Amino acid sequence: MAEASTAPRARHGSGLNLRLWLPLSWVTLLVVVAVFARWIAPHDPLAQDLLLERLPPFFMSGSEPGYWLGTDSLGRDVLSRMIYGAQIALFVSVIAASATCVFGSVLGMLAGYYGGWAERIISRLVDIWMAFPPVLFAVLLVAVMGTGLTSVIAAIALIDWTRFARVVRAETLVQTRMDYVDSARIGGARRASTLWTEILPNVLPTIIALLMLEMGIAIIVEAILSFVNLSISTDDPTWGSMIAEGRNAIHFAWWVLLFPLIALFFSVLSFSVLGEGLRQRFDPVLQ
Amino acid sequence: MTRTVLDIMNLTVNLPNRTRILRDVSLSLEPGEVRALVGESGAGKSMIGKAVLGILPPKVRISEGEILLDNEHLGAMTPVTRRNTVARMSALIPQDPLTALNPLRKIGPQIVDPLRRIHGWSADKARARALELLDRVHIRAPERVMASYPHELSGGMRQRILIAAAFAPSPRLIVADEPTTALDVTVQKEILKLIRELQRETGTAVLFVTHDMGVVAKISQKVTVLFAGKVMEDAPTEQVFSGAAHPYTRALINATPSSADPSRSFTPVPAQLVADLHREIAQDDHLYMTVTS
Ligand SMILES: Nc1ncnc2c1ncn2[C@@H]1O[C@H](COP(=O)(O)OP(=O)(O)OP(=O)(O)O)[C@@H](O)[C@H]1O
Ligand SMILES: [Mg+2]
Numbered sequence A: 001m002a003e004a005s006t007a008p009r010a011r012h013g014s015g016l017n018l019r020l021w022l023p024l025s026w027v028t029l030l031v032v033v034a035v036f037a038r039w040i041a042p043h044d045p046l047a048q049d050l051l052l053e054r055l056p057p058f059f060m061s062g063s064e065p066g067y068w069l070g071t072d073s074l075g076r077d078v079l080s081r082m083i084y085g086a087q088i089a090l091f092v093s094v095i096a097a098s099a100t101c102v103f104g105s106v107l108g109m110l111a112g113y114y115g116g117w118a119e120r121i122i123s124r125l126v127d128i129w130m131a132f133p134p135v136l137f138a139v140l141l142v143a144v145m146g147t148g149l150t151s152v153i154a155a156i157a158l159i160d161w162t163r164f165a166r167v168v169r170a171e172t173l174v175q176t177r178m179d180y181v182d183s184a185r186i187g188g189a190r191r192a193s194t195l196w197t198e199i200l201p202n203v204l205p206t207i208i209a210l211l212m213l214e215m216g217i218a219i220i221v222e223a224i225l226s227f228v229n230l231s232i233s234t235d236d237p238t239w240g241s242m243i244a245e246g247r248n249a250i251h252f253a254w255w256v257l258l259f260p261l262i263a264l265f266f267s268v269l270s271f272s273v274l275g276e277g278l279r280q281r282f283d284p285v286l287q
Numbered sequence B: 001m002t003r004t005v006l007d008i009m010n011l012t013v014n015l016p017n018r019t020r021i022l023r024d025v026s027l028s029l030e031p032g033e034v035r036a037l038v039g040e041s042g043a044g045k046s047m048i049g050k051a052v053l054g055i056l057p058p059k060v061r062i063s064e065g066e067i068l069l070d071n072e073h074l075g076a077m078t079p080v081t082r083r084n085t086v087a088r089m090s091a092l093i094p095q096d097p098l099t100a101l102n103p104l105r106k107i108g109p110q111i112v113d114p115l116r117r118i119h120g121w122s123a124d125k126a127r128a129r130a131l132e133l134l135d136r137v138h139i140r141a142p143e144r145v146m147a148s149y150p151h152e153l154s155g156g157m158r159q160r161i162l163i164a165a166a167f168a169p170s171p172r173l174i175v176a177d178e179p180t181t182a183l184d185v186t187v188q189k190e191i192l193k194l195i196r197e198l199q200r201e202t203g204t205a206v207l208f209v210t211h212d213m214g215v216v217a218k219i220s221q222k223v224t225v226l227f228a229g230k231v232m233e234d235a236p237t238e239q240v241f242s243g244a245a246h247p248y249t250r251a252l253i254n255a256t257p258s259s260a261d262p263s264r265s266f267t268p269v270p271a272q273l274v275a276d277l278h279r280e281i282a283q284d285d286h287l288y289m290t291v292t293s
Helices: A002-035 A078-114 A116-131 A134-145 A149-176 A179-186 A191-227 A239-248 A255-282 B045-053 B079-089 B107-119 B123-136 B142-146 B155-167 B185-202 B213-219 B237-243 B247-254 B271-292
Strands: B006-014 B020-029 B034-038 B061-069 B090-093 B173-177 B205-209 B222-227 B230-236
Touching (some): A002 A078, A078 A149, A078 A239, A134 A149, A179 A191, A179 B107, B006 B045, B020 B045, B020 B205, B020 B222, B020 B271, B034 B213, B045 B090, B045 B205, B079 B090, B090 B155, B107 B123, B123 B142, B222 B237, B230 B237, B230 B247, B230 B271, B247 B271
Parallel strands (some): B173 B205
16 A cells, blocks of 8 residues: 555656646746735836836846836836736736636536536526627627726636536536445435535546636736726736737837737746646546 | 345336336345345346435436335435435445545545434544444554545455445445456455455345356355346245256356356357347337337
């Protein structure tokens, strides 16, 4: 028994480092930067100074000390705006992804476990929902609710819950047919409590992977909505609005576009890789 | 009226399209008795156990007949009462000890939780009972095993744990559904011995599903032979081996390689016999469909 329990762990250890270490550091960096933005950011992200407009980043000639990643066309510090942008991106992604996850997963589990009417109603709802083009849906929603972070979060949850519902339903269905569910029932477990105590732990790795993926997606969606001016006001430092602004000045101030784009790319990538890694980490059978 | 632990009377189990999986099955177990349930793969052996334990697959329904546990009609109970009665009265030793344990829960709660639910025991009392039974099935370091996950243990160990879990609540009936087929030949004997020992000590009645006639001879007092969901023979084990009444039972015995005497020749069940039986059942089905539609 001792050999059996230590051998797979050891093998797993080396794989874990490579796959989880990089995305984990990036996400940790994001969190730290977001939480301590007020102290880390060298400048006020909203402060304009037309004398300092379009300063290049530190490694180029003509840069000013203190403006590490240069400034945009209104003379605002790019690094500071990115730091505050991380705050908004992370806030939206955590709240929106959690809401999406809880809503979609609960419906998916109920459909997969109970079958019958619950299944038919929820699956039909998913089908109808998915027939709407998501971007149009989001734009409509924001148009109705008004721009702002709350609308962005609501839009993400309302569009993407179907992803959770579908995947979690399929996984729950697989687990529901497993012998261990019968074992629990023979042992006198109630039908509802079997879902939460026996099946949920087995569906959880899938849910966590989806949640991470969704956090990445939420960051993109927020950026897109900022890009098309449907998130918070244009002055506010979001990565999406920085990219939108940077686009206009790409030929003479490419840094305004490139740095937030890189941050966006790494964040989305990190979350999805992290999701897959955590799924394996939580699944002893996969280890 | 004799007291029976399990009495299945004229049980018919259907799919929604009225295909019959079990056809008018009757069998009973007295206290302390071991009844072997034999038949080829797909005959419906597991389905009988599932009907008794209330874990029939979705869409598979009991359409006729009665199941009595300790002379109480399961069919007449509310689902919650039935669930409680089944939990208190019966247990399962499954075919595959890996899938029957939840991979993401530790062994301890998987034995202890049912004890607490069934008997309303305190956590300490249930835990003590679990440890006692783990010790009884020769598990060394039972404390450590209770804190392990199923994948950390070997197949034989998992099956011993499931035997302990089945006997722990002191059920009156245990359904053992081919409890050794998923195991290495080397541990099969040991598992069989353990089940027989515990069965004798506790006087639990066991419905023992198997297709190994050698095991039937060793473990059971009664035999039910099943073919395509229909009972072919119901007789004391001795009688079956000394000259079985039904040709299909005889064919099954002849088709089993003897573990005691490997030199003895064995012959597969004749195809003609199987075809004849299927024809009989098909006629029967035709009648059933016309009568019930
Ligand atoms: N979920 C299900 N839905 C519909 N039919 C099923 C289902 N499970 C089993 N059956 C059918 O019920 C019949 C009896 O199956 P059962 O599992 O009881 O056979 P068995 O005698 O236990 O066979 P084995 O020795 O292979 O375990 C089979 O013909 C099978 O096709
Ligand atoms: Mg079976």
